[in-house]
Amino acid sequence: MASSRGRHVAIVGAGVIGLSCALEIRRRGFEVTVVEQGTRAGEATWAAAGVVAPHHYGATPGPLYELLRRSHALYPAFVQSLSRRSLDWHENGTMAIARTKAEAEELEARVHWLNHAGYSAQLLTRSTLSELEPLCDGAFESAAFFAGDAHVDPRLLGLALKETVLQEGVQICFGALVERIETMGSAVSGLSLSGADHILPAEAVVLAAGAWSAGLAPGFRLPVRPAKGQMCAVKTGGLRRPVQYPEGVMIPRTGDLMAVGATVEDVGFDLRINPDAISEVRAAAAGVVSVVADAEIVETWLGFRPRTADGFPVVGQSVVDGLVVSTGHDTKGIALAPVTAKLVADLVCDRHVDPLLTPFSPERFS
Numbered sequence: 001m002a003s004s005r006g007r008h009v010a011i012v013g014a015g016v017i018g019l020s021c022a023l024e025i026r027r028r029g030f031e032v033t034v035v036e037q038g039t040r041a042g043e044a045t046w047a048a049a050g051v052v053a054p055h056h057y058g059a060t061p062g063p064l065y066e067l068l069r070r071s072h073a074l075y076p077a078f079v080q081s082l083s084r085r086s087l088d089w090h091e092n093g094t095m096a097i098a099r100t101k102a103e104a105e106e107l108e109a110r111v112h113w114l115n116h117a118g119y120s121a122q123l124l125t126r127s128t129l130s131e132l133e134p135l136c137d138g139a140f141e142s143a144a145f146f147a148g149d150a151h152v153d154p155r156l157l158g159l160a161l162k163e164t165v166l167q168e169g170v171q172i173c174f175g176a177l178v179e180r181i182e183t184m185g186s187a188v189s190g191l192s193l194s195g196a197d198h199i200l201p202a203e204a205v206v207l208a209a210g211a212w213s214a215g216l217a218p219g220f221r222l223p224v225r226p227a228k229g230q231m232c233a234v235k236t237g238g239l240r241r242p243v244q245y246p247e248g249v250m251i252p253r254t255g256d257l258m259a260v261g262a263t264v265e266d267v268g269f270d271l272r273i274n275p276d277a278i279s280e281v282r283a284a285a286a287g288v289v290s291v292v293a294d295a296e297i298v299e300t301w302l303g304f305r306p307r308t309a310d311g312f313p314v315v316g317q318s319v320v321d322g323l324v325v326s327t328g329h330d331t332k333g334i335a336l337a338p339v340t341a342k343l344v345a346d347l348v349c350d351r352h353v354d355p356l357l358t359p360f361s362p363e364r365f366s
C-alpha cells in the first residue's frame, strides 16, 4: 500500500490486537474502519487473565521472547496513551510456584536464563515468598519472583482501546460479520459484510479475527485453531500480584476478587462451561493459596485463544498485496498487543518489515 495519508484501512476484529493496530494506524494519519461481528471489544481479549510478562507461558530464549520483551518495554507508554485511566494496570511483578522436582528444575532454569538476558528474576525462600505474597501458603518445591512483570484487567483494556480509537476517529462497525476478504488481481480490495449489498472498499486490510481467522484467509493457508480456556472469579481479596503455577494462574481483580484459570482445551468452538473443569481449576489454585478452596465462585467464563501449530503468532504481509495478517497470539495476545500494533502499522503505513517479524511471517505455512 502507498504511504499517502487519508487511505482507507479496514480491520477485521475488535479484540486487543485489532483495536491496538487500529489505534496505531490511525495515529499515523490513515482512515481506519474496524469490523466486529460481536458487540464488545474482543472475545479472547474479554476472557483473558491479563499477565504481561516476557517469559509468559513457556517462552524461551529466542524470537518469541524478543517479541515479548519489546512489547513489555512499550507497555507503560501504551497504557498511558489510552483515554481511560483505570485499567487495573500494575507493574508490581508476578510470582511463580513449582510443586514438583521437574517443575522446580524448569523454574530454576528460567530464572537463570532470564537473569542472563538481563531480566530480573529471583528464587525465593519460604519467608521471602510469605513476605511478598502472604496468601501463598501451599507446599512448594521452588518459588520465584519476576519484579519486572505486570498485569492488567483485559476487559478494562478492551474498553479503553474501544473508547480511545473512537475518540481518535476510527469507525467501528459492531454486529457486522465479515464474510469474505475481497481481492482484485493480486491485491486486496475490501470486505464483504453479511447482509450488506456492497463491498466495504479498502486499500489495506488487517486480518485480526483471533481464533476465527483461518476461514477468512483468501487463497492461502492460515492454520489458526481455537484453544478453549475456562476461568472463574472467586471472592477473595489480599492477593497482591499474579501467581503462576504449572496448571494456571491467579490474578487479583478490584473488588476483592481473584480471577483463576485456565483450562487449555483442543475442543473447537465449544461454548459450554464445564463445572468439573472449573472445579479442577479452583482445586489447582487452592493448592497454592488455600483460601481459594472455600471462596465463593462469583463468575465463570470461557474464551478461545487463537493458536498456531508452532505456538508462534502470525504477523506479517500475506501473499495478497495489502493484506496483513495479525493473529495467532495464543496465550500471549494481551502481552503482545503494543509491539504487534507497531509492527503492523510499520507494514501497512510504510511497507517497512522489521526483521523481528521474520519468524512470524504467514509465509511459513505456504
Ligand SMILES: Cc1cc2nc3c(=O)[nH]c(=O)nc-3n(C[C@H](O)[C@H](O)[C@H](O)COP(=O)(O)OP(=O)(O)OC[C@H]3O[C@@H](n4cnc5c(N)ncnc54)[C@H](O)[C@@H]3O)c2cc1C
Binding pocket: 012, 013, 014, 015, 016, 017, 018, 035, 036, 037, 038, 040, 041, 042, 043, 044, 045, 046, 047, 048, 049, 050, 051, 052, 176, 177, 178, 179, 208, 209, 210, 211, 212, 213, 216, 228, 229, 230, 231, 261, 262, 302, 303, 304, 305, 306, 326, 327, 328, 329, 330, 331, 332, 333, 334, 335, 336
Ligand atoms: C482464558 C484465557 C486467559 C488468557 N490469559 C492471557 C494472559 O494472561 N496474558 C496474555 O497476554 N494473553 C492471555 N490470553 C490470550 C489473549 O486473550 C489472546 O491472545 C488475545 O486476546 C487475542 O486477541 P485477538 O484480538 O487476536 O482475539 P479476540 O479478542 O478473540 O478478538 C478477535 C475478534 O474478531 C472478531 N471476529 C472474528 N471473526 C469475525 C468476522 N468474520 N467478522 C467480524 N468480526 C470477527 C471476534 O468476534 C473477536 O471479537 C488468554 C486467553 C484466554 C482465553
